[in-house]
Amino acid sequence: MKKYICTVCDYIYDPALGDPDSGIEAGTAFEDIPEDWECPDCGVTKEDFEPFEED
Numbered sequence: 001m002k003k004y005i006c007t008v009c010d011y012i013y014d015p016a017l018g019d020p021d022s023g024i025e026a027g028t029a030f031e032d033i034p035e036d037w038e039c040p041d042c043g044v045t046k047e048d049f050e051p052f053e054e055d
């Protein structure tokens, strides 16, 4: 599964970790996060995230 990065604050969503503080279980793909989820660091929505390319 792909990581996604917040284009506002550079928070990286890692599907292996999820976002348990917001009720997103580890192993949840970014695509499967509810649309009303907010970046845990800056509060923007999924629209402000883009795929994070790792080398």
Ligand SMILES: [Fe+2]
Residues within 6 Å of the ligand: 006, 007, 008, 009, 010, 011, 039, 040, 041, 042, 043, 044
């Ligand atoms: Fe953010």
